[in-house]
Amino acid sequence: xxxxxxxxxxxxxxxxxxxxxxxxxxxxxxxxxxxxxxxxxxxxxxxxxxxxxxxxxxxxxxxxxxxxxxxxxxxxxxxxxxxxxxxxxxxxxxxxxxxxxxxxxxxxxxxxxxxx
Amino acid sequence: xxxxxxxxxxxxxxxxxxxxxxxxxxxxxxxxxxxxxxxxxxxxxxxxxxxxxxxxxxxxxxxxxxxxxxxxxxxxxxxxxxxxxxxxxxxxxxxxxxxxxxxxxxxxxxxxxxxx
Numbered sequence: 230x231x232x233x234x235x236x237x238x239x240x241x242x243x244x245x246x247x248x249x250x251x252x253x254x255x256x257x258x259x260x261x262x263x264x265x266x267x268x269x270x271x272x273x274x275x276x277x278x279x280x281x282x283x284x285x286x287x288x289x290x291x292x293x294x295x296x297x298x299x300x301x302x303x304x305x306x307x308x309x310x311x312x313x314x315x316x317x318x319x320x321x322x323x324x325x326x327x328x329x330x331x332x333x334x335x336x337x338x339x340x341x342x343x344x345x
Numbered sequence: 346x347x348x349x350x351x352x353x354x355x356x357x358x359x360x361x362x363x364x365x366x367x368x369x370x371x372x373x374x375x376x377x378x379x380x381x382x383x384x385x386x387x388x389x390x391x392x393x394x395x396x397x398x399x400x401x402x403x404x405x406x407x408x409x410x411x412x413x414x415x416x417x418x419x420x421x422x423x424x425x426x427x428x429x430x431x432x433x434x435x436x437x438x439x440x441x442x443x444x445x446x447x448x449x450x451x452x453x454x455x456x457x458x459x460x461x
Contacts, residue, residue: 260447272436272451285448318388327447332440333380334449336390 231255233337235321241343242311250306250340254323261304262334263296264320272320278304279327311344318342347372349439351452358459364424366455368437371418374398376442380449381409381422384434393435396420398442427459 234253242248254261263275265288276286278298289296293311298304308315318341322334348371358364370379381393394406396413403411412421424431434456438449 262448271453274448274450277448320388320390322390324447328442332378332442332447333392333395334447335392336382338387338389341388 233321233323233335235319235337235340237340238338239341239343241345243345244312245310248308248311248315248342248344250308250319250321250342252304252306252321252337253302254304254321255335256302258323258325258335259301260324260327260332261298262322262324263304263306264322264336266318266320266339267316275306275319308342311342313344316342316344347374347439347441347450349437349450349452351435351437351455353455354453355456355458357457358427360428360459360461362427364427364431364457364459365412366422366424366435366437366457367419368421368452369417369419370437370439372439372441374441378440378442379411379413379420380438380440381411382436382438383431384436384454386433390436393422429459429461431459432457 236251260279262277265273274288276289276296281298293309296306318339320339322336350369377398380395382390394409396404396411408425410423434454436454437452
């Protein structure tokens with residue numbers, strides 16, 4: 230059973246360009262989470278979906294960032310007009326559910342975004 | 346608000362030694378879980394073990410175990426018979442079950458080096 234798959238592993242964009250990051254959760258998992266990791270801020274929660282519905286986007290920057298989950302097999306994180314401060318490792322995780330003993334998050338290997 | 350603190354930015358051990366990594370947390374919830382993850386040098390986050398707040402028994406999984414001191418809001422990860430392959434960054438994370446989100450709040454991590 231494959232784990233969480235994130236593509237691409239590395240992405241380099243120029244300032245002002247758009248970046249789309251992809252995540253394929255573990256099959257059968259109902260919850261998908263996005264986190265951002267930087268040296269300065271550490272691991273920060275961005276947003277999550279449950280059964281494809283957006284539940285909590287309290288960690289998402291209000292401008293330029295958006296996330297979608299058009300079907301149960303993938304989610305995307307889109308950053309418009311990328312800025313150097315968006316450079317980070319973006320981690321996607323999925324869990325069987327969010328309640329009870331099923332809320333263990335399993336992470337992908339991350340996408341390292343570099344904005345030049 | 347929840348907060349997770351890992352005061353040891355780095356740690357080291359010799360092959361075969363037992364290693365203890367410390368974590369403290371703040372939460373107003375009664376039901377919560379504390380997770381431990383290891384981040385490989387590739388960036389992948391690997392789930393190791395979790396401790397539910399309502400379980401007084403320290404959890405164990407293979408060479409990993411925890412020492413849970415609920416009244417002090419602290420938890421330690423113990424790695425027995427450490428190996429060089431255990432080197433990496435270890436993260437402690439809090440999930441508050443009362444909020445029913447499955448969202449994790451992470452500490453800053455401890456970089457462990459196991460010397461051969």
